[in-house]
Amino acid sequence: MAVIVLFLLSYAGVEAAGLQVLFGIVIPYLALVVFLVGVARRVMNWARSPVPFRIPTTCGQQKSLPWIKQSKIDNPSSKWGVVARMMLEILCFRSLFRNTRVGFDNEESKISYKWEIWLWLGALVFHWSFLSVLIRHLRFFLEPVPACLKFFESLDGFLQVGLPGIMLSGILLLAAALFLLTRRIILPHVRYISLAADYFPLFLIIGIAISGIAMRHFTKIDVVAAKQLAMGLATFHPVIPDGIGGVFFVHLFFVSVLMAYFPFSKLMHMGGVFLSPTRNLTADTRASRHINPWNYPVHVHTYEEYEDDFREKMIGAGLPVDKTITDESPQGEKE
Amino acid sequence: MSDDLGKPDEFFSRIDHRPSATGWMDTPTEIRKGIYCYASNPKSVEYLGLPNARKWDPTAEDWGLPENWQEIIAEGFRDRLERFRSFKVFMDICVRCGACADKCHFFIGTGDPKNMPVVRAELLRSVYRNDFTTAGKVLGKLAGARPMTIEVLKEIWYYFFQCSECRRCSVFCPYGIDTAEITIMGRELLNLIGLNIDWIATPVANCYRTGNHLGIQPHAFKDMIDFFVEDIEELTGITVEPSFNQKGADILFITPSGDVFADPGTYTAMGYLLLFHYLKEKYGFSITWSTYASEGGNFGFFTSHETMKRLNAKMYAEAKRLGVKWILGGECGHMWRVIHQYMDTMNGPADFLEEPVSPITGTRFENAKSTKMVHIAEFLADLVHHDKLDLDVSRNDHLKVTYHDSCNPARGMGMLEEPRDVIKAVCNHFYEMPANTIREETFCCGSGSGLNAGENMELRLAGGLPRANAVKYVHEKHGVNMLACVCAIDRAALPPLMEYWVPEVDVTGLCELVANALIVPGEAERTTNLRGEPLSGTEDEDVE
Numbered sequence: 001m002a003v004i005v006l007f008l009l010s011y012a013g014v015e016a017a018g019l020q021v022l023f024g025i026v027i028p029y030l031a032l033v034v035f036l037v038g039v040a041r042r043v044m045n046w047a048r049s050p051v052p053f054r055i056p057t058t059c060g061q062q063k064s065l066p067w068i069k070q071s072k073i074d075n076p077s078s079k080w081g082v083v084a085r086m087m088l089e090i091l092c093f094r095s096l097f098r099n100t101r102v103g104f105d106n107e108e109s110k111i112s113y114k115w116e117i118w119l120w121l122g123a124l125v126f127h128w129s130f131l132s133v134l135i136r137h138l139r140f141f142l143e144p145v146p147a148c149l150k151f152f153e154s155l156d157g158f159l160q161v162g163l164p165g166i167m168l169s170g171i172l173l174l175a176a177a178l179f180l181l182t183r184r185i186i187l188p189h190v191r192y193i194s195l196a197a198d199y200f201p202l203f204l205i206i207g208i209a210i211s212g213i214a215m216r217h218f219t220k221i222d223v224v225a226a227k228q229l230a231m232g233l234a235t236f237h238p239v240i241p242d243g244i245g246g247v248f249f250v251h252l253f254f255v256s257v258l259m260a261y262f263p264f265s266k267l268m269h270m271g272g273v274f275l276s277p278t279r280n281l282t283a284d285t286r287a288s289r290h291i292n293p294w295n296y297p298v299h300v301h302t303y304e305e306y307e308d309d310f311r312e313k314m315i316g317a318g319l320p321v322d323k324t325i326t327d328e329s330p331q332g333e334k335e
Numbered sequence: 336m337s338d339d340l341g342k343p344d345e346f347f348s349r350i351d352h353r354p355s356a357t358g359w360m361d362t363p364t365e366i367r368k369g370i371y372c373y374a375s376n377p378k379s380v381e382y383l384g385l386p387n388a389r390k391w392d393p394t395a396e397d398w399g400l401p402e403n404w405q406e407i408i409a410e411g412f413r414d415r416l417e418r419f420r421s422f423k424v425f426m427d428i429c430v431r432c433g434a435c436a437d438k439c440h441f442f443i444g445t446g447d448p449k450n451m452p453v454v455r456a457e458l459l460r461s462v463y464r465n466d467f468t469t470a471g472k473v474l475g476k477l478a479g480a481r482p483m484t485i486e487v488l489k490e491i492w493y494y495f496f497q498c499s500e501c502r503r504c505s506v507f508c509p510y511g512i513d514t515a516e517i518t519i520m521g522r523e524l525l526n527l528i529g530l531n532i533d534w535i536a537t538p539v540a541n542c543y544r545t546g547n548h549l550g551i552q553p554h555a556f557k558d559m560i561d562f563f564v565e566d567i568e569e570l571t572g573i574t575v576e577p578s579f580n581q582k583g584a585d586i587l588f589i590t591p592s593g594d595v596f597a598d599p600g601t602y603t604a605m606g607y608l609l610l611f612h613y614l615k616e617k618y619g620f621s622i623t624w625s626t627y628a629s630e631g632g633n634f635g636f637f638t639s640h641e642t643m644k645r646l647n648a649k650m651y652a653e654a655k656r657l658g659v660k661w662i663l664g665g666e667c668g669h670m671w672r673v674i675h676q677y678m679d680t681m682n683g684p685a686d687f688l689e690e691p692v693s694p695i696t697g698t699r700f701e702n703a704k705s706t707k708m709v710h711i712a713e714f715l716a717d718l719v720h721h722d723k724l725d726l727d728v729s730r731n732d733h734l735k736v737t738y739h740d741s742c743n744p745a746r747g748m749g750m751l752e753e754p755r756d757v758i759k760a761v762c763n764h765f766y767e768m769p770a771n772t773i774r775e776e777t778f779c780c781g782s783g784s785g786l787n788a789g790e791n792m793e794l795r796l797a798g799g800l801p802r803a804n805a806v807k808y809v810h811e812k813h814g815v816n817m818l819a820c821v822c823a824i825d826r827a828a829l830p831p832l833m834e835y836w837v838p839e840v841d842v843t844g845l846c847e848l849v850a851n852a853l854i855v856p857g858e859a860e861r862t863t864n865l866r867g868e869p870l871s872g873t874e875d876e877d878v879e
Contacts, residue, residue: 046427049420052640055676055747057505057513059775062749064702064713067720068756074775075749077702089509095434096509100771102437109347111443111804113771119434123509190433192354193453195479197470198431264470269510272428277421278511283749286706290680294418298641299384300648301543303656306627309544310553317554319626320580 003203003254010253015246023249024229025238031256038263043271052292054285057278063287077284086280090273093127096120122183126176130205132156132169133212140230164216174209177202201267204258211251219247340369340793343836350797354448360461360481364449364490366393369793372496372786375536380529382540383642387529393492398485404528405483409466411527415520416467422520425512426463429456435504435514440779441497444797449494452504452514458491459521492530495521497794499783500637500669501742506775518784523639531638535785538634542646546629547592553626559595560624563605570867572859575612577624580657584623585694587654590665590711591632591823594844600826602865603666603844607711609865610846613724613855618695622663628653631670632823636677637785644681647673650708651682661691662708666844668783668822671710672747679706696721710744712821712845716753719760725854728763730861730870734817735764736848737809739802739829740777741822751775754821754845761852766813772805780820782828795828796835803836810837818842 013019060071076082088094097120103112136153139145157165181202184194215221225241226248232239262268274280282288307314307321314321340346355362371393380388391399401407416423435452437443442450449455457479464471464480471480481487500515525531541550551559560577568574578584590607594600614620628649635642654662664674679685688707691700698717700709718724738758744750751774759765772778781799809815818829818840829842851864863869 042427046420046424049417049423051420052418053677053680055421055513055516057502057511057746058749059506059746060749061751062702064700064750064753065698065717065720068716068752071749089511093509095507095511096432098507098776099434100438100507102443104350104352106348109344109804110808111801113769119432123432187433188354189352189436189448189451190431192359192448193431193433193436193451193457195431196477197479264468266428266430269428269430272424273510275420275424276428276511277424278505278513278516284702285676285679286674286703286708287701289683289705292680295681298645298648300645300652303627303649303652306544306546313552313554314626317557319553319557320582 002200003207006204006253006257007207007250010250011246014249020240020244020249023253024240024244025233027256028233028252029238031259035259035262038260039268039271042263042268043275046272046275050293051277051281052294054281054283054290055277056281056283058283063284075283077282077287079282082280082282086274089279093120093124096123118179119183122176122179125172126180129169129172129176133167133173133209136167136169140227141234143227143231162217167216170209170213170216174206174213177206177209181206197265201258201261201265204254204261208251208254208258211247211254215245215247215251219245221245221248340796340835346796347800350444350446350800352442352446359449359454359457360476362449363486364493366489366493368394368790370445370497370791371493372532372534372788372791375529375531375533379533379536379540380531383536383543383645385529385531385536385638385642386527389529391529393489398489398530400485400528404488407527408483408488408524411524412463412466415523416463419516419520421513421516425456425517426460426467428510429453429460429512430510431457432509434507434509435512438504438507439498439514440501440503440781440801441499441794441798444781444800445497445794447497449490450497452498455494455498456512456514456517458487458494459517462487462491488530491521492525495525496532496786497798499742499779499781499786499798501779501783502746503742503776503778506746519636519640522637526639526642532785532788534788535634535637538785539638539642539646542630542634546625546627546649547595548630548632548634549592549596551592551595551629556592556595556626556629560604560608563601563608567605567609567865570863570865571609571855571861573609573612573855573857575608577608577611578622579624579626581623582657584657585621585660586623587628587657587659587662588622588624588665589628589631589650589662591667591670592630593632593823593827594665595629597827599830599842599847599866600823600844602847603823603826605865606844606846606848606850607665609850609853609855610715613853614695616856618723620694623657623659625653625657631665631667633670633673634785636669636673640681643673643677647678648682650674650678651685654685655687660689661703662688663711663714664708665711666821666823666846668741668743668824670743670823671750672743674706674708675748678708693717695723710750710753712744712750712753712757715845715849716756719757724760724849726761726852727854728761728852730852730864731762731848732764733870734762734848735766735813735815736762736817736819736843737766737768737806737815738773739768739780739806739818739820739825740773741820741825742777742779742783744821745775745777749775750821754819757845758819758848761848766809766815768805768809772801778802778805780822780825780828781832783824787824787828792831796832799828799832800836802829803832806833806840807837810840816840819845819848821845 058075060074063070063077099116100113101116222243228241377388461481470478498518505513538548594604635646690704778801
């Protein structure tokens with residue numbers, strides 16, 4: 001819903017009201033500032049809170065006796081193990097890869113667990129294709145376009161279907177986003193846990209992908225003019241060239257909204273995953289002491305108090321005591 | 336209790352996983368008998384000096400809260416966000432992908448959608464968004480925010496005592512969000528206004544005063560051990576002589592008091608005694624029990640970080656007072672999460688102890704060189720590896736054993752192979768349960784984190800269902816008849832679970848299996864195991 005409103009807002013704003021400067025220059029800049037400042041503040045806010053205890057979730061064998069094979073990545077005892085664990089988590093979504101689905105057989109009263117790869121696959125395709133699209137867009141902000149970027153683009157368009165050629169990443173991004181959305185709507189439990197804040201970014205990204213694909217293949221945007229605008233933004237000499245259609249401004253506006261929305265939303269999981277204490281710490285707490293910066297003294301029931309409570313009974317049971325009953329001195333020696 | 340729950344297959348087919356038609360925020364929570372635990376006894380709360388000690392009833396309208404309870408919760412929330420990065424990050428980054436949903440044993444067993452880990456966390460997150468985030472303040476319910484009302488508080492209380500802090504969901508979460516951590520924080524907040532359950536509060540108070548959860552006073556503790564000594568003598572002809580509070584012993588031994596108190600944990604305790612006697616006779620091993628630090632478990636962990644520290648402090652204090660070299664820890668679950676991930680940080684450094692070395696094999700326990708506390712399964716795995724135990728494995732031949740990884744040693748420590756090595760060394764017949772139900776994917780007994788009360792038996796049987804179902808599988812496939820574990824709560828919780836779901840399977844601790852196979856110098860020929868049951872070899876000798 002909100003995304004349709006945003007679409008109308010930007011399209012009408014540009015086409016009818018002629019607010020090109022607002023949607024092409026002011027809002028993108030503002031969005032970028034909000035994005036950068038917002039993300040930095042959020043990450044700094046997390047980092048400000050200490051990690052009082054080392055609490056990794058151990059997902060494999062600990063390092064103990066030399067002949068027992070340690071799971072060096074899933075139960076890391078070294079920094080490198082942690083780095084490997086984090087890389088696998090961030091680049092390959094390792095934990096999600098473990099996903100299973102529970103099955104109930106009422107006839108046999110049996111519970112079963114099946115490997116469930118689709119969420120992992122959908123998420124992986126979604127994030128990697130998003131990254132590819134982002135990288136591909138760098139061509140609009142760089143002059144001359146670096147060779148590696150051109151090579152990357154040729155990989156992305158290797159299918160060589162149609163003219164201009166279909167970019168795989170754009171199609172995959174749209175498909176993956178639609179998959180994640182469908183999953184949210186169709187699976188009863190996922191629908192149950194979904195908030196507006198879960199649908200909104202998905203719709204927004206779908207909007208971005210559709211408007212992008214539309215410009216490339218259907219409305220045929222003037223790429224030179226678009227690049228002129230992008231270069232203007234990148235070099236801080238913003239211009240609004242002629243011949244850019246309303247769809248472009250819709251695309252740019254959606255991206256701006258996404259950027260501005262980012263720091264205030266669950267999209268911050270991108271930064272948060274790096275700071276997750278159950279994943280980014282070594283699990284060798286018994287071998288190397290972890291320091292809690294706010295570790296404060298607490299009331300304890302000391303042995304002396306305990307013995308005072310039970311001395312007579314202890315002596316009766318033949319248990320050794322530090323102080324005898326008749327000894328009133330604080331440091332009694334008799335036992 | 337389980338009578339009105341009907342037959343197991345009826346219980347099973349009653350479980351309905353369809354979520355309610357209304358959203359979770361719009362579905363009121365009813366605090367139901369069989370699910371909730373009784374309220375904390377004011378005497379226990381008072382003894383510990385914790386806030387708002389009074390008699391209260393979870394089903395009553397009025398919970399006897401302080402007038403400014405909302406303020407206390409909000410302030411406590413802010414304080415914990417500032418002190419725990421885990422809490423802050425976990426409040427912020429969930430994307431509600433749902434991967435955790437069907438990983439929770441309580442969700443699988445109850446079908447209650449609010450038992451999905453993600454929703455359990457959202458119960459608290461919704462309040463967090465309302466009080467601490469811009470989006471929540473501006474957009475309110477649209478951003479998944481809601482103010483803390485008495486209904487919300489009651490819901491949080493109800494569901495945060497339906498989480499056993501087992502961390503299974505955190506294995507599957509792409510960001511490692513740990514519901515245990517969130518539950519720990521939630522329970523801390525609830526404790527600020529006196530909303531604990533009695534099954535936690537009273538053991539904590541007992542432990543603070545007497546040194547153990549059961550409130551066993553020193554002389555009675557010794558009596559109970561002496562009772563085991565008599566039993567062992569009767570069964571094996573061996574007189575074991577445990578030492579208590581002995582200064583100058585090499586090693587201090589600490590285990591959960593549950594094993595001194597109730598079957599089948601008592602057989603594990605007898606196992607310890609026999610094992611230590613053997614090591615002393617054979618290798619001059621010198622170990623002492625403490626009546627002051629007579630609890631390995633730590634229900635303070637289920638109350639607050641501070642309470643955990645207060646109870647845990649006794650371990651190092653006693654080790655220091657007795658002048659031992661290092662500490663050996665018995666079989667317990669959450670005790671080992673506390674020792675492995677918290678103790679040294681909270682109450683260390685243990686610079687008055689030595690780096691643990693096995694006096695028998697010379698093995699250095701490098702993995703425990705700072706905390707200086709070794710798990711008995713690690714200690715035993717080293718002994719069997721070096722062939723230091725004389726064993727008659729055939730004494731366990733009537734057993735077909737499977738092993739239940741306790742949540743905390745598995746996911747808060749990673750002790751997976753050590754107990755298996757020991758079991759395989761003392762039993763000829765060992766079978767694993769399906770891969771998705773063991774090791775880091777192990778299922779809780781359904782009663783962890785202080786939920787092993789009597790009044791919530793329906794919840795316990797539901798939460799333990801995934802575990803029981805996996806046991807049933809190996810029972811039917813391989814004839815498994817013994818479920819081994821290294822946790823005292825397991826030994827208390829699994830027997831009723833098995834009795835309901837898989838009555839043919841019994842429960843044992845690791846050290847009971849070891850002691851049954853152990854050939855102790857000077858023992859009479861064993862005709863029974865430590866339970867007094869005839870051994871297979873003596874029963875039908877002609878078969879062999």
